[in-house]
Amino acid sequence: MWGMFKERHLKIVAKCCILYQEAELYFKEDELKKLADPSDCVNLVYNHIYKLTTFKDIIADTQDRKSNITSDIIRIEGNDYFLRDNYLNALEKYTKSIASAENGSSYLALAYANRSACLFKGKYYKECLQDINRALSLDYPEKLKPKLLKRKMDAESQKHMQKQVRFYRKPPVIRSKNPLISCAEDSIEIQYNKKYGRHIIATRDINIGEVLSVENSFCHVVCPESKYIHCHECLELCFNMIPCQNCTGALYCSEDCRSNAFKGYHKYECQFPKFLCIDPRMMMFIKLTLIGMDDSKKTKAELPDDIHRSDSFKEIIKLQTHDKECGSMTLYTTATIASIAYHVLKENQEFASKYNTDEDDLNLKKLLFKTFLITTFISFLISKMFNINIINSKELGHALYAFTSLYNHSCVANAQYFHHGSSIVTRAIASIKKGEQITISYGLTFDNQSRAYRQKILKELYLFECDCKACTNNWPTGDNLPFGKEIPLSFILNLEPSQEYNEELDQFILNKCKRLYYQLKNYEPCQNLLILQYNIAQVYRHEACSEVKF
Numbered sequence: 001m002w003g004m005f006k007e008r009h010l011k012i013v014a015k016c017c018i019l020y021q022e023a024e025l026y027f028k029e030d031e032l033k034k035l036a037d038p039s040d041c042v043n044l045v046y047n048h049i050y051k052l053t054t055f056k057d058i059i060a061d062t063q064d065r066k067s068n069i070t071s072d073i074i075r076i077e078g079n080d081y082f083l084r085d086n087y088l089n090a091l092e093k094y095t096k097s098i099a100s101a102e103n104g105s106s107y108l109a110l111a112y113a114n115r116s117a118c119l120f121k122g123k124y125y126k127e128c129l130q131d132i133n134r135a136l137s138l139d140y141p142e143k144l145k146p147k148l149l150k151r152k153m154d155a156e157s158q159k160h161m162q163k164q165v166r167f168y169r170k171p172p173v174i175r176s177k178n179p180l181i182s183c184a185e186d187s188i189e190i191q192y193n194k195k196y197g198r199h200i201i202a203t204r205d206i207n208i209g210e211v212l213s214v215e216n217s218f219c220h221v222v223c224p225e226s227k228y229i230h231c232h233e234c235l236e237l238c239f240n241m242i243p244c245q246n247c248t249g250a251l252y253c254s255e256d257c258r259s260n261a262f263k264g265y266h267k268y269e270c271q272f273p274k275f276l277c278i279d280p281r282m283m284m285f286i287k288l289t290l291i292g293m294d295d296s297k298k299t300k301a302e303l304p305d306d307i308h309r310s311d312s313f314k315e316i317i318k319l320q321t322h323d324k325e326c327g328s329m330t331l332y333t334t335a336t337i338a339s340i341a342y343h344v345l346k347e348n349q350e351f352a353s354k355y356n357t358d359e360d361d362l363n364l365k366k367l368l369f370k371t372f373l374i375t376t377f378i379s380f381l382i383s384k385m386f387n388i389n390i391i392n393s394k395e396l397g398h399a400l401y402a403f404t405s406l407y408n409h410s411c412v413a414n415a416q417y418f419h420h421g422s423s424i425v426t427r428a429i430a431s432i433k434k435g436e437q438i439t440i441s442y443g444l445t446f447d448n449q450s451r452a453y454r455q456k457i458l459k460e461l462y463l464f465e466c467d468c469k470a471c472t473n474n475w476p477t478g479d480n481l482p483f484g485k486e487i488p489l490s491f492i493l494n495l496e497p498s499q500e501y502n503e504e505l506d507q508f509i510l511n512k513c514k515r516l517y518y519q520l521k522n523y524e525p526c527q528n529l530l531i532l533q534y535n536i537a538q539v540y541r542h543e544a545c546s547e548v549k550f
C-alpha cells in the first residue's frame with residue numbers, strides 16, 4: 001500500500017541528519033519528545049536550523065528554470081531515440097524539452113514539431129495535429145515548415161484511424177448508497193474499539209467481487225517516472241501534454257487542468273526548492289497543508305458528525321493516530337521537513353499576505369507536521385502492475401483517501417482495492433459473513449512473506465501486532481501450501497497480462513472463478529484458492545485500466 005523506502009526518501013533523511021548534527025539537536029532529543037503540540041516541535045527545530053549554512057543551501061537550491069539551451073539538449077537526446085525507432089522514449093524526451101523551453105520561443109516550437117512526428121508514428125493523429133498547430137502558432141523556422149505542413153496533411157487524411165488514449169476506465173457506481181458513509185455501499189459500517197481503532201464491518205453477508213466503496217482521492221500527485229505521460233492535475237494518460245508556464249516540473253493534459261492547477265496550489269509548488277520536489281509525497285504534504293489552511297478560513301455549514309465524508313479535511317487529519325508513538329528519527333525528520341516547508345511558504349509573498357496572523361502561523365506549523373506524517377504513512381501508491389514491456393508498468397502517483405484508509409490490514413485480506421485513475425474501488429475478494437471485519441493488505445500477504453517478517457514490518461511501520469488467521473495459526477507460505485481441491489487450469493491461462501482486453505472472456509473467467517471459489521473455500525489455506533482469487537483480482541484490474549501500447 002505504501003511504497004515507503006525509496007532511494008529518494010533516504011536522500012531526504014540523509015539531509016535531515018546533516019542538519020541534525022550541525023545544529024547539535026541530539027542534545028534536545030528528550031525535550032523534543034516531551035513536547036505535546038506538533039507546532040512546538042517545529043518551533044524547536046526551526047529555531048535551531050534556519051541560520052545554518054546547510055539550511056540556506058537547501059532553500060537556495062531552486063527548481064530548474066526554463067532554458068532554451070537545456071530544451072535543445074534534451075530534444076537532441078529525443079532525436080537519438082527517434083532515429084532508433086524508440087518512439088515512446090523519444091516522446092518523453094520531447095515532452096521534457098517542451099517543459100524546459102522558454103515561453104513562446106522557437107525551441108518550444110521545435111520540440112512540439114518533433115513530438116508530432118512521434119505521435120504520427122504512434123497513429124495518434126489528433127494529438128499529432130494539435131502539436132503541429134502549437135508549433136505553427138509559435139516561432140517555427142520557415143525553412144522547416146514544408147515538412148511539418150506535409151505531416152499535417154498526412155495526419156488529416158489518416159485521422160479516421162485515430163487510436164484512443166484512455167488509460168483508466170470509469171469506476172462502477174454505488175448501487176445502494178450508505179446513509180452514513182458518502183462513498184460506500186450500505187453493506188458496511190464503521191465501528192470503533194480499542195484494539196482495532198476505527199475499522200470496517202460487514203452489515204450483511206457479502207459475495208466475492210461485490211463493490212464495497214468507490215472513493216475519489218482527497219489529494220494526489222504524479223510520480224517523477226510518470227510525469228511526462230500523465231497529467232499533473234488529473235493523472236490521466238496523455239501523450240501530448242502542455243507545460244506549466246513557470247516551472248519545468250508540471251505538465252497538463254488540457255488548458256482546463258493547467259488553469260485549475262494554477263488557481264489551486266501549483267502557484268506555490270512551482271517555486272519550491274529542489275529538496276521539496278525529490279519525493280512526490282513531499283509535494284503532497286505541502287498541498288495538503290495548503291488545503292488545510294484554506295479550510296481553516298472557510299465558514300462551514302454545520303454537518304452531522306456521524307456522517308463520514310470523503311471530501312472532508314477533518315477526516316484526513318483524523319487518520320494520523322500515532323503522532324506520539326513515532327520514534328525519534330521520524331519525529332526529528334518530520335519536524336525538520338516541516339521547518340523547511342514552513343520557511344519556504346513564509347517566504348512566498350502571496351501566501352504570507354493571505355495567512356498573516358499568529359493563529360495562522362501556529363496552525364501552519366501544526367499542519368505541516370501532521371500532514372507530513374499522514375502522507376508518509378497513509379498515502380496510497382498508484383502503480384501499474386502490468387507487463388514491463390508496456391508503458392503501464394511505471395509507478396504513477398500517490399493519493400490520499402479519507403475512507404479507504406480506514407480498512408485495517410490482514411495478511412489474509414478479504415478485500416482488495418483497484419485504482420481507476422485517482423479514484424479507488426474496493427471490492428470483496430472473498431465471501432464475507434455479516435459481522436466480519438473487512439480488511440485489505442498493507443503490502444504483506446501470508447503466501448508471500450514469512451510470519452516473522454510480516455509481524456516485524458507491521459510493528460515497525462504501523463505499530464500493531466497482526467492477529468489475522470494466518471498469523472495466529474502460523475499458516476505456511478506459498479509453495480508449502482497444499483493444492484486443495486483441483487481446478488481446471490485451461491481458462492486461467494487466458495488471463496496472462498499480455499492478453500488484449502477482451503471483456504467477454506474476462507466476464508466468462510470471472511463467473512467461472514467465482515463459482516469455483518465457493519467450492520474451494522473450505523480448503524483454505526490452499527494454493528488453488530489463491531489462484532482463483534488472483535484471477536478474480538486480475539479481471540478487476542483489467543476493468544480499472546487498459547494496457548496502452550505506444
Ligand SMILES: C[S@@+](CC[C@H](N)C(=O)[O-])C[C@H]1O[C@@H](n2cnc3c(N)ncnc32)[C@H](O)[C@@H]1O
Pocket residue numbers: 195196197198199318319321322378405406407408409410461462463464465466467
Ligand atoms: C490506515 S490506519 C487504519 C484505520 C485505523 N484503524 C484508524 O482508527 O484510523 C492504520 C492503523 O490502523 C491500525 N491497524 C491496522 N490494521 C490493524 C490490525 N489488523 N490490528 C490492529 N490494528 C490495526 C494500526 O494502528 C495502524 O497504524
